[in-house]
Amino acid sequence: MFNLKKQHTPSPHSKLIQELNDNARTTENALNELNRADERHQQSETAHKAEHITHRGKSVAHWLNSYWSRLVNLIVNHDGDDVKEVVDGRVALDATIHPTLNDRLEYDFDQFEKKVNDMLSVVSLQPFLNKYGNFTKALQAALDLSKNRPIWLYIPPGGYTLRERVRIYKNTHITLQAGATIKRGFVGSMFVNGDSNESFTGYNGHGNLIIDGQGTIDSMGHEIKQQCSIFGFAHASGIIMRDLTLKNVCGGHALDCAGNENVMIDNVTFEGFADYVGDRWFSAAVQVDLMRSASNFGAFGAYDHTPTRNITMQNCKIRKSAELGGYPRAIDSHTSTDGVLYSGIRFLNNKVYDCTEWAVSGNKWQDVFVDGNTFENCSGGVRTLLPSVSSVYTQDKNGNPTGRVNKTKRHTITNNKFINMSVDHAIQVYGRKGYQTIDHVAIKGNQIDGTTRHGIHVSDVKHFVIEGNNMENIGHHGVLVTRSTRGKVHxxxxxxxxxxxxxxxxxxxxxxxxxxxxxxxxxxxxxxxxxxxxxxxxxxxxxxxxxxxxxxxxxxxxxxxxxxxxxxxxxxxxxxxxxxxxxxxxxxxxxxxxxxxxxxxxxxxxxxxxxxxxxxxxxxx
Structure with missing residues (x-):
């Protein structure tokens, strides 16, 4: 910046002359700099590029290229009434020239679709059904889009048969609309979140999954009598499943949840289960598992013993179907590894009917909250426990026996209703005699009407409160406290x-x-x-x-x-x-x-x- 002296001193005369001379030098310097800048601007190759000048919302270069292409292909004296194609119509939005008008329109549409695909894609299954004529291939082709971008796939009303296992990838939202029913038509499980040759650790697999809608997935276990699960998800962070009906599972689970975190299961109806062989007496609608081995979860690895954590199952119904009986368990964990705990298990406001085993059975659960549920006509109610020291589930990650059992804490079982527990207790919290306790247990506000065994049993527990429960028609003890210390029954x-x-x-x-x-x-x-x-x-x-x-x-x-x-x-x-x-x-x-x-x-x-x-x-x- 150049500044000139604006207020002069008239006396003494020599001072005035000095100020005028200074201003002259400053003015000369400014004019010289302006001249040099003008020369640089004239000699610059980029100073006047058309891309840098905007006109009517686009660059001048765009308009020049477009008009030049149109000029080159112009049909002179075209009157708009003859049958000749106007060559001008073959110029695309980006000024490229195409052989026919149809080619140009397809090109412009593809470019537009590419821009849309950079955002979340809302995908209807119908075009894929029209293309493939086969539901399984159409569904997999639609789901394959999520390999490159997030998708929201809508499955319209109708009856569909799945002929082979389908694989779901990260950032996928599937909405099964009301009136849509997917039936299993093969031997095996229906949906998994990954390919068989993939291997993940921790929670870094295909996550951010939403499966919702008011449709039905029928595993057809009353007709296809080999073991299956509907969903098998592993190594994922972020799973939401809501408003669905999942029915007629044979031997497996509606959801095998192995080594996932941040899982929400809301307002899902689980109905119908069969165990034809007789070796799946422990199966649950939702299995809370860890990535222990291929025998636990066989779809893909890695088997790094990642446990499921932060899972909420709420507002669900677990019951018989018109074709099959009830599940053995509504939610369950039975496998474990030394030093690894399941944590953040929330089972809230569910209605559970006709379970043939413990309706809730949690092995090595920590930070457990079971609240506001109804259990009716089940073999047993809610059980949390530690594994036997001699079982494989106290081995370390290398399969070596440890001779110890890990402690768990903070089990809260409150405000539940138990009606007619036909074989076992309504509530049991079960540590391991001589090895380990479960600490900080609260059993409050439950209503128990009808058990074959105890109303409430705590065994090898430390720091417990059993408070405000109502018990009636109890087949054995009302409250049984075994080898447990520092607690209140009041x-x-x-x-x-x-x-x-x-x-x-x-x-x-x-x-x-x-x-x-x-x-x-x-x-x-x-x-x-x-x-x-x-x-x-x-x-x-x-x-x-x-x-x-x-x-x-x-x-x-x-x-x-x-x-x-x-x-x-x-x-x-x-x-x-x-x-x-x-x-x-x-x-x-x-x-x-x-x-x-x-x-x-x-x-x-x-x-x-x-x-x-x-x-x-x-x-x-």
């Missing part, structure tokens, strides 16, 4: 329980509190504690008509090995039991006072044979 209600209302057993049940429960019409003892346990507190419970099934049961019973514990402020009502409270001779240091036992028991209200009983409210020092 604010529960139970009636018509054939076994003990609450049983604490087999020792190692230190620091367990049983308080403020209401138990009514109990076959065995109302509250029974046995085994070497310290600091068991039984307080403020109300027990009505316990001991109905024999003369050896009591309202409250402390047996051999219990010590440094307390029984306080409980109420026993009824003449059905042997004693209102019975403390055996091998109990010691049991504090008991304030219990309302008058009139309870057929023999007597109280039988205290314990060693060093504490019968006062004084501090124990």
């Amino acid at each position: 604010h529960n209600t139970g009636r018509d329980i054939q076994g003990n209302g609450v049983r604490i057993e087999e020792g190692n049940c230190d620091y367990v509190s049983v308080d403020d429960n209401t138990l009514e019409e109990i076959g065995f003892s109302g509250i029974s504690v046995s085994g070497d346990s310290d600091y068991v507190q039984v307080d403020k419970n109300t027990i009505m008509n316990a001991g109905k099934r024999g003369d050896d049961y009591d309202f409250i019973l402390f047996m051999d090995g219990v010590k440094n514990s307390a029984v306080r402020n409980n109420t026993a009502i009824g003449k059905t039991g042997r004693y209102g409270m019975y403390l055996t001779s091998k109990c010691s240091s049991i504090q008991h006072y304030g219990n309302r036992l008058k009139g309870a028991g057929k023999v007597s209200a109280l039988n205290d044979k314990s060693v060093d009983p504490i019968r006062t409210v004084e501090n124990i020092t």
